[in-house]
Amino acid sequence: MDILKERIKEDAKVLDGQVVKVDSFLNHQVDIDLLNEMGKEFKERFKDEKIDKILTAEVSGIAIACIVAQYFKVPMVFARKTESKNLDSDKYESEVYSYTKGRTYKVMVSKRYLKKDKNILIIDDFLANGKAVESLIDIVNKGQANLIGVGVAIEKGFQAGGKTLRKNGIKLESLTIIDSIENGQVRFR
Numbered sequence: 001m002d003i004l005k006e007r008i009k010e011d012a013k014v015l016d017g018q019v020v021k022v023d024s025f026l027n028h029q030v031d032i033d034l035l036n037e038m039g040k041e042f043k044e045r046f047k048d049e050k051i052d053k054i055l056t057a058e059v060s061g062i063a064i065a066c067i068v069a070q071y072f073k074v075p076m077v078f079a080r081k082t083e084s085k086n087l088d089s090d091k092y093e094s095e096v097y098s099y100t101k102g103r104t105y106k107v108m109v110s111k112r113y114l115k116k117d118k119n120i121l122i123i124d125d126f127l128a129n130g131k132a133v134e135s136l137i138d139i140v141n142k143g144q145a146n147l148i149g150v151g152v153a154i155e156k157g158f159q160a161g162g163k164t165l166r167k168n169g170i171k172l173e174s175l176t177i178i179d180s181i182e183n184g185q186v187r188f189r
């Protein structure tokens with residue numbers, strides 16, 4: 001997706017050689033016009049599928065997942081990472097190792113919002129090693145819902161997540177794929 005590539009080239013910063021910081025348009029300040037175009041593109045890429053719900057994880061998946069949900073005219077549910085009085089005790093849980101945070105955390109979805117046989121599209125901002133998406137897939141499976149596919153804004157193609165999901169037969173749509181980062185310069189596929 002060209003406008004996303006251009007925006008990454010203009011505004012993204014590379015941290016620690018491998019982490020792409022996009023806090024000016026996606027992860028902190030959010031450019032709604034850009035996200036709107038991304039939502040439209042995901043709708044186009046999954047247009048032949050019946051989708052009942054969009055699933056993401058807090059925090060950084062929420063903005064984009066909301067816009068995607070608007071295009072599909074379905075609800076969006078985000079997995080929570082912390083216990084809260086707003087979260088039912090009857091819930092599906094999975095564990096994720098985050099390499100950006102350097103620790104393991106839980107993701108949790110109330111059983112009320114993930115029903116058997118519903119068609120789920122997972123949306124996230126980044127796909128790197130695939131652990132975040134795998135935990136959401138685990139939750140979909142625990143709820144006996146159907147995984148229709150996974151859509152990510154930015155796939156880091158030099159990390160294993162995309163390859164593993166495709167190998168497992170999962171329909172993965174990435175709006176941009178970064179093939180390498182050399183001397184702070186991002187190279188797209």
Ligand code: 5GP
Nearest residue numbers: 018019020100126127128129130131132161
């Ligand atoms: P994975 O579980 O696929 O290794 O990592 C995906 C999650 O880690 C995403 O949900 C995202 O929040 C975060 N992440 C991974 N790589 C990056 C990156 O380069 N930049 C940013 N901003 N987040 C990342």
